[in-house]
Amino acid sequence: MARHLHLLRLLCLAVVVTAARAMFHFNFGNDLGHPFGGSSYTRHEIWRRAALASKARVARQTARLGKVLGKSGDISAADVTISPYADQGHWLTVGIGTPPQPSKLIIDIGSGLTWTQCKLLSPMARQLEPLYDPGKSSSFSLLPCSSKQCQEAVFTNKSCTNNKCLYENDYGSNVKASGVLASETFTFGVHRNVSLSALAFGCGKLSSGSIAGASGIMGLSPSPLSLITQLSIPRFSYCFTPFAERKTSPLMFGAKADLSKYKTAGPIQTISILRNPVEDIYYYVPLVGLSLGTKRLDVPAASLALKPDGTGGTVVDSGTTMANLVEPAFKELKKAVLETVKLPVANRTVEEYQLCFALPRGVSMDKVQTPPLRLHFDGGAEMVLPRDNFFQEPSPELMCLAVVQTPDSFAPSVIGNVQQQNMHVLYDVGNRKFSFAPTQCDQL
Structure with a gap:
């Protein structure tokens, strides 16, 4: 756990805000972990696994886009081998809950909802960190079906049971994620941390497929439930190091995201x-x-x-x-x-x-x-x-x-x-x- 907490370092003054009500400057910078960092794969094996994951990801995204556009397309579950989600993207460890519980999230600018595997739903996929347990967090709260987040959210399937906003996202290729919408405090950093309260997220599970040891996804797309939209972050940047070198890559938000400074x-x-x-x-x-x-x-x-x-x-x-x-x-x-x-x-x-x-x-x-x-x-x-x-x-x-x-x-x-x-x-x-x-x- 010490290794993951170390990855939460941040050069910023501590601030606690309520994302739903307050405007603030989220000036955050950190290093993203490499998809194959610490693995024993050769350079050739990395490329092959990454290419397989890339094809699977495009198939999932195309299937999802096809449903939005009302087009069935030619992709079926038999077309693409299921690939670990973590083979596809860089990751960041954040703290979820009060007190913070470390979660390794895959950074994804093609996803909206930020979600983590949650003890509430008995996840099937294995992960490296202890499972996030909302019962151990004083800031966890389920979002009712009448909430703006539930009303605006677009998923493959959405339903309301006992005033809980349940969702399911089908990414194609037999990869499905499901869960319940909730709000929680997210912490970036540990020694000088930034805690953001009342962020809508998915307390869920990957119903099928794999995220190769990660806990979930951090969505940075333009959609309503993404971290970018919820926090009204005006801009963000990243700089990916050469893929085969397995080095970390910088990610910046807010004022730190300024190409002229580097x-x-x-x-x-x-x-x-x-x-x-x-x-x-x-x-x-x-x-x-x-x-x-x-x-x-x-x-x-x-x-x-x-x-x-x-x-x-x-x-x-x-x-x-x-x-x-x-x-x-x-x-x-x-x-x-x-x-x-x-x-x-x-x-x-x-x-x-x-x-x-x-x-x-x-x-x-x-x-x-x-x-x-x-x-x-x-x-x-x-x-x-x-x-x-x-x-x-x-x-x-x-x-x-x-x-x-x-x-x-x-x-x-x-x-x-x-x-x-x-x-x-x-x-x-x-x-x-x-x-x-x-x-x-x-x-x-």
Whole structure:
């Protein structure tokens, strides 16, 4: 437990507020744990597990989005192997309750509700910390069905029993989370801590699937029950260190989330965060084109655009390691990569990758030069991805494109966490702006 409490460190004065009634400045910074930090997996094994988790996550998100959009899609439980949730994203340990009980939560900007496994519901999934016990907290309170949080919340299923707001979220691929809505005090930090009372959260369980030792999810999406929305946090930022290095990554909220305060390796660029007219699960950005090196690919901007019916578009995600592109964009990129990379296409298939090259015997991917992948945004901004941000080495002598085609025609393209590595990104939620700058993240 001492290790987890150490991870709660925070350089901020102690403050206690009631989130539902008070306005305050939540200026918080801490290091996120790596999905594979402390594991004994090799670099190749990390990439394979991450790719599997990425495919499973996209399937879950697409299935969930399809239900919101009224589209069934082509994804079924048989399509994707269930993958541990913790293989997909970075994590932070927080204290829940009074006194605080440590809980390891996966940071997810594609989820709204923050929830933890709760003794009240006899969870099935195993976790590292002791199970959160609301009976040992003086600040725990169930939210009635008439509460604003229960009324506004959108779940796969929602019901009211004995004035308890019960929910169930189906993420596809046989992964389900259920629980009861409640309010509780959350503590960030231990020596100089910030305690936030009356935060709505899920006291629940993962009914099926796995979160690989984590306790739950911290939702940072634009939706009503996310930590960002409940606390009216104007902006937040993170800087993911290279995935294969298994280092911690900085996460900042409020005044600490300011790219101009930190050293960058390139210019700070800013684009708009788009609003989906149908759902509030994701942060959408205006991707309009792609280039490989200096060659602009023949990708129609309309194929990347967010449609009036809420389909398509491009989202930024914290938990997906593989980039996803709609069919026209992926086909053009695959064609350009085949023309550019002077290596034989691998004659063996690798699960989860759609294009791989055979490396010469005894040669690693580090020795292969490739032009950068450039993401062009409306207004002229350009995110430049070096080789390690769009290629991976899942097996010795094998180099694979870390970009795949979206699983369904209505699904958005996805800029994942590996594409964002060594990139300091900022979500200015209040002004609906997304900023980014190349940065040596382990030096922040």
